[in-house]
Amino acid sequence: MSTSAIKHYVDQFQHLQKELTSDQLQAQRQSAIELLQKTGFPTTRQENWKYTDVRPITGKLFNVATVNPEKISTETFDSIRLHELDCHELVFINGRYSAEHSSLKALPDGVVIKDLASALKDRQQLITEHISGFSAAEHNGFTALNTAFIRDGALIYLPPNAVIEKPINLLYLSGFNDQPFASHPRNLIILSENSQATIMESYIGLDDSDYFTNTVTEVCMKQNAHLQHYKIQQESMQAYHIGNLKITQAQNSRVESHSISLGGALVRNDIHSRLEAQGAGIKMNGLYMATGKQHVDNHTRVDHMQPHTSSHEIYRGVLNDHARGVFNGKVIVHKDAQKTDAVQSNANLLLSDNAEVDTKPELEIYADDVKCAHGATIGQLDQDMLFYLRSRSIDENTAKSLLTYAFADEVIRQIKLDPIRKRLEYLVIGRLPEADLIREFAA
Amino acid sequence: MLEIKNLHVTIDGKKILKGLDLKVNAGEVHAIMGPNGSGKSTLANVLAGRDGYAVTAGTITYKGKNLVEMPPEVRACEGIFLAFQYPVEIPGVNNIYMLKAAMNAIRAYRGEPPLDAVEFLNLVKEKVKLVKLKEELLNRSVNEGFSGGEKKRNEIFQMAVLEPKLAILDETDSGLDIDALKIVAEGVNSLRHHDRAIIIVTHYQRLLNYIVPDQVHVLFDGKIIKSGHRELALQLEEKGYEWVKQEAAAA
Numbered sequence: 001m002s003t004s005a006i007k008h009y010v011d012q013f014q015h016l017q018k019e020l021t022s023d024q025l026q027a028q029r030q031s032a033i034e035l036l037q038k039t040g041f042p043t044t045r046q047e048n049w050k051y052t053d054v055r056p057i058t059g060k061l062f063n064v065a066t067v068n069p070e071k072i073s074t075e076t077f078d079s080i081r082l083h084e085l086d087c088h089e090l091v092f093i094n095g096r097y098s099a100e101h102s103s104l105k106a107l108p109d110g111v112v113i114k115d116l117a118s119a120l121k122d123r124q125q126l127i128t129e130h131i132s133g134f135s136a137a138e139h140n141g142f143t144a145l146n147t148a149f150i151r152d153g154a155l156i157y158l159p160p161n162a163v164i165e166k167p168i169n170l171l172y173l174s175g176f177n178d179q180p181f182a183s184h185p186r187n188l189i190i191l192s193e194n195s196q197a198t199i200m201e202s203y204i205g206l207d208d209s210d211y212f213t214n215t216v217t218e219v220c221m222k223q224n225a226h227l228q229h230y231k232i233q234q235e236s237m238q239a240y241h242i243g244n245l246k247i248t249q250a251q252n253s254r255v256e257s258h259s260i261s262l263g264g265a266l267v268r269n270d271i272h273s274r275l276e277a278q279g280a281g282i283k284m285n286g287l288y289m290a291t292g293k294q295h296v297d298n299h300t301r302v303d304h305m306q307p308h309t310s311s312h313e314i315y316r317g318v319l320n321d322h323a324r325g326v327f328n329g330k331v332i333v334h335k336d337a338q339k340t341d342a343v344q345s346n347a348n349l350l351l352s353d354n355a356e357v358d359t360k361p362e363l364e365i366y367a368d369d370v371k372c373a374h375g376a377t378i379g380q381l382d383q384d385m386l387f388y389l390r391s392r393s394i395d396e397n398t399a400k401s402l403l404t405y406a407f408a409d410e411v412i413r414q415i416k417l418d419p420i421r422k423r424l425e426y427l428v429i430g431r432l433p434e435a436d437l438i439r440e441f442a443a
Numbered sequence: 444m445l446e447i448k449n450l451h452v453t454i455d456g457k458k459i460l461k462g463l464d465l466k467v468n469a470g471e472v473h474a475i476m477g478p479n480g481s482g483k484s485t486l487a488n489v490l491a492g493r494d495g496y497a498v499t500a501g502t503i504t505y506k507g508k509n510l511v512e513m514p515p516e517v518r519a520c521e522g523i524f525l526a527f528q529y530p531v532e533i534p535g536v537n538n539i540y541m542l543k544a545a546m547n548a549i550r551a552y553r554g555e556p557p558l559d560a561v562e563f564l565n566l567v568k569e570k571v572k573l574v575k576l577k578e579e580l581l582n583r584s585v586n587e588g589f590s591g592g593e594k595k596r597n598e599i600f601q602m603a604v605l606e607p608k609l610a611i612l613d614e615t616d617s618g619l620d621i622d623a624l625k626i627v628a629e630g631v632n633s634l635r636h637h638d639r640a641i642i643i644v645t646h647y648q649r650l651l652n653y654i655v656p657d658q659v660h661v662l663f664d665g666k667i668i669k670s671g672h673r674e675l676a677l678q679l680e681e682k683g684y685e686w687v688k689q690e691a692a693a694a
Contacts, residue, residue, distance in 0.1 A: 382531075384531045385533045387493050387494065388527065389541065390492075390514070390516045390519070391515050391518075391519055391524075391527075392541065392545040392605075393520050393605075394541070394548055395514075396516065399516075406534060406535025409535050410534075410535065437544070440540060440544070
C-alpha cells in the first residue's frame, strides 16, 4: 500500500522540480526523498509507532492542494480569528501563504517574520544555517516527506535582545478541495540570545475536505532566549494531521510548550527537545480530546544533555465514544546531566466503555544525582463527585460535563495569555454536552 | 412529608436496612441514633438517591411521590438536601458557581426565573454569616483545601442558601469541636420552620443539646427499635445502647 504512496510522492517531487530547484535547499530535499524511498513510512512494528497505524494516510494518494483564497468568506475568517488577540499573523491556506489575509504590525529592527517561500529568496543563508536539524536516524517517513516538499511555511528570526510583545500567530487553514490533498508546512523559529517571543501555530479545518497536514517546526533557542509556544490543532474531523516540533535549547533558554489537540481523524504530535546546556528548561503542557473514532497520539521526548536542566510535563486526555488515545513521554537523562529535574505526568479520563488509551512514560537515566518523577493514570469520572453535584440538583449530563471540564482545565489554566486561554476554554466546553450551562463556570 | 414503610436495602447483596419504618411531618426535627454499622448512613444516602443502594422491599413516599425511582437531582429539585458526612473535594469546580447552578436548577424546576448575579450574591453574603465561613473560601473549588470543620459548615451554608423542604444531616457533628458544633447548630436552628423537616443522623447526643429534636429514634440492625422524645437521647448517652437492644429482643 505505502509503496504506491511513496511512488506517488516521488512523482510529485519530480514534477515540482522545475519550481523548486532555484534555491539552496535542493540537496536536502533530494536526500530526504531518497531517505523516504529507502525507509518508507513508519509501521506498527516500530516501537515508536506501535499504537498508531498510519495506513489510513499512506493508503491514500494525496495531491498537491490547489489554493482558492477567494473561497474563504469574510464571515468564515472572522469566526476563526481571535479578535481579542492583538497579534502578528501569517495566514496559510492549504499550506500556501496568503498575503491578503495576513497582517504584520511594526517590528523591532532586525526581526524577521515572513513566509518561507519568499524568505527562501532573500534569507537563504539564515535558513540553510538552521534548517533540518534532523539526522538520518531522527527522521521518519513523514519528516522526510515534509523536508522533500519544503516550499512554504514561516520563518521567524529574532536578533539578540529582541523582545516581541505581541504574539505571532501562524494560522494554517485547510479546505475547499474536491480531491484528497496534502500540505507540508515547514516552520523555522530562531530565537537569538536574550530574545523573547510568543508563537502560536493554529491548524484549522474549514470544511469536510479530505486532506492531510504534515507539518514540521524547528526551533533554535540560543542562550537565555524565552519562548512560549502554542499549538492548537482543530483540523476537520475527517482530516489527518502529523506534526513534529523539534527544539534545541542552549544555556538558560526556556520554552513553554502548550499543545492542544481537538480535531482530526488520525493525529500524531511529536515534540522533541534537546536541553544542550546548563540551565535550559522546558515546560510541556498538553491536552487531547477525542470522540467518535478519532485517534490521537502524542509522543514527547526530552534529552537532558547537561547538568541543571529541567523538564516539567503535564498531559491530559479525555476520550469518549470509540476514540483512542496514545501518550508516550520519554525523558532521557544523559550521563553528564547531573542535577536534572524532570517531572512528568499523564492523566486520562475515559468517558465511555469503548474508549481506549495507551500511555507509556519512559525514563532513561544515566546520571546518578537527579530528581525524576513520573506517573500515568487512566480513570473514569469520580462517582462521589458526580453524586455530590447531582445531590445539589445539577443534572447528570451537566455534572459529567462540569467534571470533565474541570479535569481538562488543569492544563488550560496553565496558559498565561488570556485571549488564548479563553478561546481554548470556549472550544473545550463546546465539545461537551450542556455546553451553555457550564460556560458560566469558566467565566 | 416523608413516610418510609418496611424499607429493605442491600449494598452489593448485603442486607443493611431490614424493614425500617419512619414518618416525619413538616415542621419536625427527628434524630436517628444508633451504634456503628446499624444503617444510619445508608438511610441518609438512600433518601438522597446514591447509586449502589438497592431497595429490595418497602416504600419511600415524599410529599405523596414515590422517591425510590427518582434521580438524585430531581429529589434535590423537590427539596431534599443531604449534608454529607464526608463532603467531597471537587478540584476545578468553583464553589459559588456550583451553588448558583444548583439554585437556578431548582428555580427552573419550579418554573421560576433564575436569580440575577446581584440577588444571588446578596443571598450568599447574608447566609455565609450564619455559619461564620470565610468569604474567600467560597471562591475556591468545592471543598478544596477546606478544614474538616469548614467542610461541614459549607454543607450547612449550602443548605441555608438552597432552603430545602427536607434536610438530612449525616453525622454533621462528627469531628467538630464545640465551637464549630455551636455554629452548625445555630445554622440548623435558624432553618427550623413549620414547613420544613429535618432529619439528624448522629452518633452522639451532644449535638442534640443544641438542636432539640421532636423525636429520637434508635436504629439497630437495620430497623428502628425504639422511638421517643429528647429524654431518650439522654438515656442513651447515660446507659449506652445495650438496654435498648435487650428490650427489643425481649419484645
